[in-house]
Amino acid sequence: MKAETIAFFILCLGLVASSIAVVISKHLLRSAIFLALSLLLTAIFYISFGAELLAGVQILLYAGGVITLIVFVILLTERIEMKKLEETHRGAIPALLASSLVFFILVYFTWTSPKVQSLAKSPSSSTFGISKTLSENLFQEWVLPFEVLSLLLLAAIIGALVLARRERKEKEI
Amino acid sequence: MAKKVSNTRLVKATLLALWFTLKNLLRKPVTIQYPLIKRPLPERWRGGTFALTIDPETGEENCIGCKLCEKICPSEIITVEMEKHSGRGWAKSFILDLQACIQCELCVQVCPTDAIVMLHSMETPTTRREDLILDKDKLEANGKLYHAAWATGLKLQRLHEPKKPSVISR
Amino acid sequence: MTFAESVSHGAILLGAIIGVVTYLTWVERKFSGRLQSRIGPYLVGRPHGWLQPIADALKLLSKEDITPTKTDRFLFNLAPIWVVVMSLLGFAFLPLTINWVLVNIDLGLLYFSAIGSLIVIGVFIAGWASNNKYALLSALRAAAQIVAYEVPLLLSLLVPAVLAGSLNFQDIILAQEKYWFILFPVVGQISGITFLLAALAEGNRIPFDLSEAESELVAGFNIEYSGMKFAYFYLGEYAHLLAVSILVSILFLGGPLGPLLSGGVWIALKTLIVFLIVLWIRWSFLRLRIDQMMMLNWKVLVPLTLGNLLVAGLWVSLSR
Structure with a gap:
């Protein structure tokens, strides 16, 4: 067996293990850390599949930004950080059923879909994930939707600011 | 709110701070490598350990066992026992516990016979506590190890005396 | 390979x-x-x-390896490892001569900054797992600071990338063959200085070492750590600082380019100079207060770097 293959399987094991640990660990913060780990490992998968930009964005936004925010919120929220999350395990069996159903649906459709199979036969021909083609698409062909989206996000940020500020004023009175 | 500081002042202060450290960099280091190079102790050094003096002419101890040092010591580390024979007082025993000494020099200041003095000694620490409890023998031996500091009881008391009105009487 | x-x-x-x-x-x-x-x-x-x-x-x-009893054992031991691993990972993307780079990808700069932003999670874990109020406060401060300074860091980092027209480190180095980016009129100097400041804040160095403010927080997030675990944090901090110094020398000082000597020597020399400048800044200034630090970030550095990036982009697109 080639060294790459061994490394790939080690990565697979790590990803599955950390993903399971996210769900079953009883500390909120531990879950968050395992989530960061699984996101990182996913990024490594992206790299090995040649989607470099996607991997970079995954690390920068998800592992770096989102996880930091999640951890920040956990630490700032009063007195939840030391509690164990036992009560959330109540609906474990229905959740297991539902998630396995989703899993089988996903696997079935990807397995039978002709488009996926044609992609799997010639994976390197795709230019997806290369920054140049992406930026050309983003800033030339789809520049208007892109700008509209950014405007929407800006509106959302300003809206959040306005909402937060109003709340504080009421408290001061 | 803090007072508003103008931007030019901030920039000036920033550059000044950088210039200051740069000047230090170009200066020769002022460090003195202590165990290798020892600075001379100041004349009126007040630190280290003590000694009981011996009159060089008669070879007798100067201490008369008056217990003034025992009374004035703020941390109460001096214990003196007095005995009387041959026309004057003697210290039968004199114990000074250096562990609690605060180097205030008050015992030297009150001594009427210059019997207790501080020494020009710097490296007195030991690894055993017993070494810091000084009895009469050790105190007298210390006097031979180091030379005494400037201050003695009589010299210090002379400083406290009112100045003689020599200018006015003339 | x-x-x-x-x-x-x-x-x-x-x-x-x-x-x-x-x-x-x-x-x-x-x-x-x-x-x-x-x-x-x-x-x-x-x-x-x-x-x-x-x-x-x-x-x-x-030294004795102490794990205090009321800590979260797993996370307490994970934190130093996380910090060291993430600090060392960034070096994989840095070219040390023109040709010698471990992972040569188009997005080296993006990857480097992405991994740099992961260090804070280790600090977080350390602060929380220690179960100590000073450590927790310090971790919160560090997080607020690093999340805030990420913005000017990336914005000033992008200026050399825009000038070179690439995110690949080798392209950025080769674009500086005529003149270094720090000598680029106005734009280069502003982005260089803001990058250095933001990187100092990111690495929790003086004058932005609020998370290690000894007078308030005793020692910061690593207060409960001793022995080798403490050394790991130290190693991580200095590795990050070294990476930042190398990055400055690559992005702004031309990296391995230089006459006579070989590339490795030049980059080592430039890195050392940047490192000494960081130290010079460290010993020249006092620690900023947290509101001053945030004000510096949001009211000075972010608008400055944003405008700077805009000017750089305009320059490049007009001179094309």
Whole structure:
């Protein structure tokens, strides 16, 4: 067996293990850390599949930004950080059923879909994930939707600011 | 709110701070490598350990066992026992516990016979506590190890005396 | 490069970095001493204390490895490892000569900054797992600070990328063949200085070391750590600082480019100079208050870097 293959399987094991640990660990913060780990490992998968930009964005936004925010919120929220999350395990069996159903649906459709199979036969021909083609698409062909989206996000940020500020004023009175 | 500081002042202060450290960099280091190079102790050094003096002419101890040092010591580390024979007082025993000494020099200041003095000694620490409890023998031996500091009881008391009105009487 | 080859190269790089970082502590202490008119370490390895880092390492190795009882054991032990791994990971993307780089990808700059932003999670874990109020406060401060300073850091980082027209480190280096980016009128200087400031804040260095403010937080997030675990944090911090110094020398000072000497020597020289400048800043300023620090970030650095990036983009698109 080639060294790459061994490394790939080690990565697979790590990803599955950390993903399971996210769900079953009883500390909120531990879950968050395992989530960061699984996101990182996913990024490594992206790299090995040649989607470099996607991997970079995954690390920068998800592992770096989102996880930091999640951890920040956990630490700032009063007195939840030391509690164990036992009560959330109540609906474990229905959740297991539902998630396995989703899993089988996903696997079935990807397995039978002709488009996926044609992609799997010639994976390197795709230019997806290369920054140049992406930026050309983003800033030339789809520049208007892109700008509209950014405007929407800006509106959302300003809206959040306005909402937060109003709340504080009421408290001061 | 803090007072508003103008931007030019901030920039000036920033550059000044950088210039200051740069000047230090170009200066020769002022460090003195202590165990290798020892600075001379100041004349009126007040630190280290003590000694009981011996009159060089008669070879007798100067201490008369008056217990003034025992009374004035703020941390109460001096214990003196007095005995009387041959026309004057003697210290039968004199114990000074250096562990609690605060180097205030008050015992030297009150001594009427210059019997207790501080020494020009710097490296007195030991690894055993017993070494810091000084009895009469050790105190007298210390006097031979180091030379005494400037201050003695009589010299210090002379400083406290009112100045003689020599200018006015003339 | 085959798989085995790249693994062995990685191992060599790792060993070299750890060695360099060990001696960076010596450089720091020596230079800090000189900045204060002292001479710094002297006695261990006379005459210049060149054995001091090794003595320190031995001391830390021989210390007892304490895990306090009321900590979260798993996370407490994970935090130092996380910090070290994430700090060292960034070196994989940095070219040390024009041709020698462990992972040569188009998005080197993006990857480097992405991994740099992961260090804060380790700080977080350390602060929380210690179960200590000082450590927790320090972790919160560090997080707020790093999340805030990420913005000007990336914005000033993008200026060389825009000027070179690439995110690949090699392209950025080769674009500086005519003149270094720090000499680029106005734009280069502004982005260089803001990058250095933001990187200092990101690495929790003085004057932005609020998360280690000794007078308020005793020691910061690493208060409960001792022995080798503490040394890991130290290693991580200095490795990050070294990476930042190398990055500045690559992005703004032309990296391995230079006459006569070979590329490795030039980059080492430039990195050392940047490192000494960081130390110079460290000993010249007082620690900022948290509101001053945030004000500096949001009211000065972010608008400045944003405008700077805009000007750089305009310049490039107009001169094309």
